[in-house]
Amino acid sequence: MKSWISKGLIIAVCILLGVIIAIQYKTVNSIVGQGFIPTQKNRELVEELTKLESEKETLMNELTNLENKVKKYENEASQESDYVKELSESLLKYKMFAGYKKVEGPGIEIKINNPEYNGEQTEYTTIVDYYSYLLDIISYLNVSGAEAISINDLRYTSFSEMTIAGDNINFNNKAIGVPIVIKAIGPVENFESTLGMSSSPIDLMEWYGFKIEMTKKDNITIPRYTEIKEFKYARPVSSEE
Amino acid sequence: MNKYVINGIIFIMCIALGIIIPYQIRNNIGENSYVPLSTIKETQAEVNKTKSEIENIQILINEQDKKLDQLKDADTKDVVEILEKDIEKIKNFGGFNDLEGPGLILTINDSDKKFNEEWDDSSIVHEGDIQNIINDLKVAGAEAMSVRGERLIHTSAVQCNGPVLRVNNKNLPAPFTIYAIGNPRKLSAAINAPGTYGRYLKDGRGLRVESEERNYIVIPRYNNSLDIKYMQPVEEGE
Numbered sequence: 186m187k188s189w190i191s192k193g194l195i196i197a198v199c200i201l202l203g204v205i206i207a208i209q210y211k212t213v214n215s216i217v218g219q220g221f222i223p224t225q226k227n228r229e230l231v232e233e234l235t236k237l238e239s240e241k242e243t244l245m246n247e248l249t250n251l252e253n254k255v256k257k258y259e260n261e262a263s264q265e266s267d268y269v270k271e272l273s274e275s276l277l278k279y280k281m282f283a284g285y286k287k288v289e290g291p292g293i294e295i296k297i298n299n300p301e302y303n304g305e306q307t308e309y310t311t312i313v314d315y316y317s318y319l320l321d322i323i324s325y326l327n328v329s330g331a332e333a334i335s336i337n338d339l340r341y342t343s344f345s346e347m348t349i350a351g352d353n354i355n356f357n358n359k360a361i362g363v364p365i366v367i368k369a370i371g372p373v374e375n376f377e378s379t380l381g382m383s384s385s386p387i388d389l390m391e392w393y394g395f396k397i398e399m400t401k402k403d404n405i406t407i408p409r410y411t412e413i414k415e416f417k418y419a420r421p422v423s424s425e426e
Numbered sequence: 427m428n429k430y431v432i433n434g435i436i437f438i439m440c441i442a443l444g445i446i447i448p449y450q451i452r453n454n455i456g457e458n459s460y461v462p463l464s465t466i467k468e469t470q471a472e473v474n475k476t477k478s479e480i481e482n483i484q485i486l487i488n489e490q491d492k493k494l495d496q497l498k499d500a501d502t503k504d505v506v507e508i509l510e511k512d513i514e515k516i517k518n519f520g521g522f523n524d525l526e527g528p529g530l531i532l533t534i535n536d537s538d539k540k541f542n543e544e545w546d547d548s549s550i551v552h553e554g555d556i557q558n559i560i561n562d563l564k565v566a567g568a569e570a571m572s573v574r575g576e577r578l579i580h581t582s583a584v585q586c587n588g589p590v591l592r593v594n595n596k597n598l599p600a601p602f603t604i605y606a607i608g609n610p611r612k613l614s615a616a617i618n619a620p621g622t623y624g625r626y627l628k629d630g631r632g633l634r635v636e637s638e639e640r641n642y643i644v645i646p647r648y649n650n651s652l653d654i655k656y657m658q659p660v661e662e663g664e
Contacts (some may be wrong), residue, residue, distance in 0.1 A: 230469040237476040244483045251490035258497040262505035269502060272509040278652060279513060281659055283520030284580065288657040320557055327583035332657045334580070343521055343580045346564035353471060359478060360471040370657045406660060411482045414519055419569040419607040421514070422524040422644060 281333075284342040284410040288333050292370035292405040293377070295322065295387070299363050300394030310394060312365060316347055316354050321386035322367060329375035333407045335368045337361040340410040357412055373401045521579035521648040525570045529643045530613040532624075534559070535601035537632040548631050551600060553584045553591055555633075558623045559604065560584075566616035568606040570645045574598045577648040594650055601634075610639035 256273075263270035280286040297319075299311050312319070323341060326334055334341040339357045346356075353360040369376060380387050380399065387397050496508060517523045534556070537549040560571060560578065571578045576594045583593075590597040606613050617624030617637050628635040 227466050227469060230466065230473060234469060234473050234476065237473060237480065241476055241480050241483065244480060244487065248483055248487050248490060251487060251494060255490060255493055255497060258494075258500070259505060259509065262500075262502045266502050266506070269505055269509065272506065272513065276509055276513050276516065277659060278654065279516040279520055279522065281654060281657060282652055283516055285516060285519075287660040289660050290657040292656070317554065317558060317561075320561060321554065324553070324557060324583040324585070327581045328585050331581065332654060341580055343519075343578070344564065344569075345580065346561055348565050352467065359475040361475075362468045362471055372656065407657075411479050411486070413482050413485050416518070416525075416527075416569050417567075418527040418529065418609060419518075419525040419645075420527055421518055422526045 284333070284340045287406065287409045288370060289404055289406045290332070290370040291373055291403050292331075292368060292401070293373055294400050294402055294405060295367040295369075295380075296398045296400075297363070297365040297367070297390070298396040300396065311352075312363060312395065313349055313352060313354055315390065315393065315395075316349065318386045318390050319354070319365065319367070320347060322380070325379050325385060326367075326369045326371070326376060329372065329379045331369040331371040331376070333370045335407045337366055338368075338408055340408055342410045344412070344414060357410075368405050368407055370405055370407060377401065521570070521577050524644060524647050525607060526642065526644045527569070527607040528610050528639075528641050529568070529605065529607040530563075530610055530617070530637055530639055531643060532559070532604040532606070532617055532635070532637040533601050534604070534627065535634040537634060539632065549633065551591070551602060551627075551633060553586045555623075555627060556584045556591065556602060556604075559617065559627075562616045562623055563604075563606045563608070563613055566608065566612045568608040568613060571604060571606045572645045573602055573604050575646060577646055579648050582648075594648070605643050605645050607643060607645055610641075613637075614639050 259269065259273050263273055277286065281288055297312060302309050319336070323334055323336075336356050339345075339359060339361070348355045350360060353362060354365075355361070377399070379385060382388070387399070391397055493508070497505065500508065514523070518525070534551055536551055539545065539549050556573065563571060573584070573591075573593050576582065576596055576598065578593070585592045587597055590599045591602065592598070614637055616622060617635070619625065624635055624637075627633045
């Protein structure tokens with residue numbers, strides 16, 4: 186009788202151990218991938234990221250090289266024609282304004298981090314639940330005279346939208362994560378004044394526990410918009426000549 | 427006596443195995459630190475983002491290559507043509523040209539409740555409401571938008587100004603008529619489907635929200651001046 190009980194107990198414990206180990210293995214695998222251990226996977230991802238970023242760097246350089254060559258032809262034509270020169274300058278102005286040119290200038294950099302989790306909260310507060318405050322910040326920056334804005338080095342344009350995708354905020358169709366870095370070129374005193382106001386979006390977010398740093402910089406670089414845009418529905422109004 | 431010795435030996439061996447196996451595994455991995463799974467997800471997201479940016483840059487490079495070929499044999503007249511076409515293209519995207527196409531006309535108005543003890547300002551339209559609706563329309567593919575005839579571009583901020591909203595430096599009273607060019611059905615769903623912000627404004631806040639799908643609407647260009655005071659183009663070289 187006793188041997189049955191003890192054998193039964195051992196079997197029960199073994200089954201329990203087996204189930205626990207299997208669940209643990211599956212959880213880690215579903216996030217990390219088959220046969221990998223997190224440290225290894227992270228190292229591989231970081232290596233891939235560095236490789237991709239340097240590839241992007243090279244391609245951007247190639248793109249600007251080509252654009253410079255195009256510019257040279259346009260400049261030669263400008264020498265011969267004032268009208269071409271005017272057109273070139275006009276094109277540059279529209280490009281800078283609409284977001285198709287990398288720009289630099291004095292401005293402000295806002296870094297936002299999630300609040301620290303203190304063990305008493307039942308829910309972890311993240312920026313994902315408060316993303317409309319990011320839109321508010323952009324609105325304040327625009328009203329204060331911002332000329333160019335970027336979020337995590339993605340240019341803000343008339344087509345930029347913000348949505349939630351899973352655990353992340355999607356901006357310009359790409360997932361962005363913390364820290365969220367908003368850069369803006371424009372009148373710095375105005376930015377500080379409106380965003381520093383009581384009950385500004387920054388004030389409200391800090392109340393919720395977000396860690397926000399605002400630094401003014403003499404020279405901020407904001408990249409160009411890299412999405413390819415094609416109108417599918419809109420077309421310019423055809424004017425009768 | 428024998429049974430206890432055997433059991434004791436098995437016991438010691440099991441403990442020894444339990445110590446040796448993890449030690450071996452740890453050695454094989456090398457690092458003892460465990461990287462939080464959230465970091466891995468973030469790094470993966472960065473990788474995906476950079477990959478898609480690379481694809482886009484590749485497309486831009488192809489465009490420029492083609493343009494360079496065109497310019498090589500071009501004379502001044504051709505250059506003028508090319509420049510004028512480029513300018514029109516950028517003006518279309520930037521909001522400096524009138525645009526037409528199918529889309530949605532949306533009207534948002536304050537609720538018509540009169541002031542009483544229970545009144546709070548949730549029954550009027552706030553700038554955040556318009557901002558969220560505009561964002562939702564963009565997500566649904568709106569290619570151009572205007573509020574009461576004011577074209578919305580990236581610097582148009584909708585601000586509260588007492589009884590009116592201020593857009594593009596103009597004061598606009600309610601009702602707020604929003605025109606959006608895009609797929610009429612998708613745009614309509616973005617405002618009217620259950621769970622959307624537009625629905626919440628109607629059902630939750632009692633605002634008057636009406637929308638109409640249209641085959642043809644016209645949205646005017648942005649007509650404020652283009653003053654650039656702070657930003658400079660970055661001349662990038664090799």
